[in-house]
Amino acid sequence: MKAVFIAYDQAHQENIAEVLDRLTIKGYTLFPQVMGAGSNTGDPHLGSHAWPTMNSAILTIVPEEKLEKLMERLHELDVNNEMLGLRAFVWNIEQQI
């Protein structure tokens, strides 16, 4: 099992939901309004006067066989809409109940 943390511009919400749906990833945790900024490129998403856009974030735990497909789809989304900004990070799940 892998944990995938996806941080993305709010506007991606439906696309992400669709990706998860297609891959039959049922479980996830959604943070609808989060702020953040990228380390290298892209506009910050701070919901402020200067940077009015906001991010959302999803934390989902997926079986390893689905991971590659998921990352591929997410990368595709990001490449198609470079300006919006989308990042995904993966790490291991040690234990679960």
Add this chain to the structure above:
Amino acid sequence: MSIYEGAVRRPIMTSLVFTAVIIFGLFSLIKLPIDLYPDIETNTIMVFTYYNGASAEDIENNLTRPLENTLNSVEHIKHVTSNSKDGVSVVTLEFEYGYDIDVLTNNVRDKLDMVSNSLPNEANQPIIFKFSTDMIPILMLSVQAEESQKALYKILDDNVVNALARVDGVGTVSIIGAPEREINVYMDPVKMEAYNLSAAQVASAIAAENQNATNGTVDIGTLTYTVRTEGEFDDANEINNIVVASNGDGKVYVRDVARVVDDVQERSQQTYTNGRQGGLIIIQKQSGANSVAISQAVMERLPELRKNLPSDVSLNVMVNTSDNILNTIDSLVETISFAMLFVVIVVFVFLGRWRATVIICITIPMSLIASFIYLYATGGSLNMISLSCLSIAIGNVVDDAIVVLENVTTHIERGSDPKQAAIHGTNEVAISVIASTLTMIAVFFPLTMVSGMSGVLFKQLGWMMCIIMTISTSSALSFTPMLCSQMLKLQKKQSKLFKTIYRPVQKALDALDNLYERMINWAVRHRWIIIFACVLFFLASIYVMKLVGIKSEYFPTNDNGRVSCSIELPIGSRKEKAKEVADHLAYTWMKRYGKELKVCNFTVGQAGDNNTWASMQSNGSHIISFNLNYVPSNEREKGLVLICDELREDCKKIPEIAKFRVSLGGGNSNMGGQSMATFEIYGYDLTETMNVAETLSKKLAESPMVGQTSISRSDYVPELVINFDREKLAKANITMSAASAAVRNLINGSLMSFFREDGEEYDIKVRYEPDARKSVEDILDMLVPSQAGNIRVRDIATIEESAMPPTIERKDRQRITTVTAVLKDGYALSDGVEYGRSIYENMDIPAGITVQVAGSYEDQQDSNRDLGVLGMLIIILVFIVMAAQFESLTYPFIIMLSVPFAASGIILALCMTGTNLNIMSILGGIMLIGIVVKNGIVLIDYTQLLRERGYGLIRSSVAAARSRLRPILMTSLTTILGMVPMAVGHGVGAEMWRPLGVSVIGGLTVSTILTLIYVPSMFCIFGSNGIKNKRKKLRKQRELDAYWKEHQSEETFKHSKSSTKHEQEES
């Protein structure tokens, strides 16, 4: 879920809600009545008190004064004016606007109850009369007739008047110029004397014979019969055979002493239309009825009515007030359509997207149509104000939609899905959209609180604009995002046609961006030069105003194609003379204006006693009243003001004319008439005030700018006074009243009976032959019956010629005479007033007499003061809204500086076009406060945003300026181009709103250009000051910290020492 998210997620609901709004709006539009102005509230109450036999001065002392003194204490009263004439006192109470007239009427009634005991016993009860604009006739029909002339009154009364009076909403229908039938019994004084008969005997004999009576009922067999005597004349000639007196076998018949003439009233008015004799039918509406609807209903009946008239009688429309209203409204509708077209073009050019343009096209009419619901709900009408308001609003309603649309497009271009882009894009700009609407509401809401004449205009405008703005904002936050989510998409491939059309535009706009960026780059590095230049520009515009001089007037003149002239020959001139003069004038005018003069109608002569319309007008044998009706203003070369000036010149040329008054617009409206300078002369002595008035009037008339002058006080009316000798009367055993009644019967005639025919009643008047009442001698020869036989007037009385005292006018409890000067075309009210003032200030005015300026100049000053206060209030409110939005006091200050530049723009535009400063241009100026600050807000907001993103001061100013150039140009151009049809329009009524258009265009153009240049510079000045201050503060802090570090032990010691000292003192 926010409103925009809800709207985007539920497109069907959103579109149907707005469809419902449009349907309601269109439904209201159909139901809305059409009028020229919003309803003008009545603020005048008149109190009539009749006191038979009292002279003007008696009336003044015994009736008018006590009434004035009491009524003056009624609340909210503005002016009390009065007219004391022979036998009647008319007190007019003018109230402040905005109070319920019914409550005021009750207050007046209460006060009258208080005073009525102290009035003379012989005086009648005071009558309260509410004056309203409903009394202005809405339709005048002209009738021309040949052989039916004599029977015209009956023909019209039967066939036209009765039918029209039945039309819904029609109030009074009066006939003018068609004399009524009258049976005249003319007695021969010689024969009367020979038979020793008195006029009363003849009259009562006729009355006694002309009787029908019921004598009771009788039962005959099984039936009951009513017994009646029928003595009424079937034919006027029967009067001849009445026995007046008998002496045994000898009988004296009426025919022996008099001749019976079945003709028309002796004193009557004659009306001529386009040279042919006929009559006039005047139609007034019922209070509160809709003029346009009534006119239409009447016009529909006309063809049918014409069929019933004899072939020689033609019935035509002379004046139809609704024509002008409809024409005006039509040309406004045209203006609005053009404005909409311009706005759409601007939006397309700047956005460069078909779909976005379509969205704007859908949203504009929606906010406008929704405002009709408000009008319908509050009982308003489609009028010049409400429609101008739509025209003004077009440019503004697009702003909100554009802001939303732009941001949504940016999101889509960044790659968002349209739906998400619509929600988030709207969310980001919602606050600033609401804030900019609030600034507009801060401008327009105070307008709803204006009272007075200007309140009539501003109240509706204020409410309409507030409502349109609110609706446009709510639609921008719900309907527009919904449409964006449905219609917008990432344009991946443009069509070829679009590319060929749009590429040059795109290039031009880019070039403009670059040019502007370079300019700003220079400007922010030379800030002080820019600021200095701007201030210089402002001062220069003020200097231009001083140099060229802006003329001011109260209200623009409304060209409705109608002129009325009241021409007076010397008092006492006969009708025939008046007719001669009138014929000459009518011929001259019809020849000069040809086809442009649709109707040339004049009426001469004195009206009968029972004519409702004529009793409200002044009439007399020496008065000619003209009604001229020209083709609509856009079909004629000369303006109405110019025409009026020409008419006045013609009147001046005729030596027989003693006085004339040419009134533009039919002279029945205090809005939109010609500029008139009014001077009030207060003083008790009638001769002295008259002298002052005459001198002032003469000197005013000498000025080239004055077309006509008039003095309110009428001339002394010549009269013959019969002074009966009481001694001689007593000797002959005649009372004074009997003697005077006898003379009255001989001259005016006694009316004791009526001739009935076909259900109509006609007067039978018995009096002397016209030839027997032509001179003072004739009157002296008249016979007064007494117990001892007839006595001649000369035996018991003397006759002297004198003049009847004029009407005594008073205002605010002082005697007054007003001199009015109508100014020629091209001269403004302020000029006339200044000129008049210079005359009376150099005049040798006797003690106790004061002269002052009043009338529309007073109104103008009042409303200017009101508007000045309003302007301040608006500026403060707008400042508050902006300060709240920016959470700063500096930025609103910078933005507010664009208001003076708007003022410079207005000044320059007015000077360049030669437009007068009037209430409409001031209104434009007030609106500009809201519009011009918007540009500043957009600019400052974005510069601030870039600063927050970490840009440097100069870089953020330049970048923001470049990026906001297009939105600012777009919103300003939509407003400016939306106003162009108003400013250059030539339709009917265009002269009314031209000043508004001119001032908005001038003000907005100048302030937009200057805002684009000075705001970045100002921002840099304040920004660099801010940075300097911050640095200074930091430096000080640093120094303090360093000091603290170094001297910490010392400072602590000092501190503790002082505190111990303090403690010691306390203990």
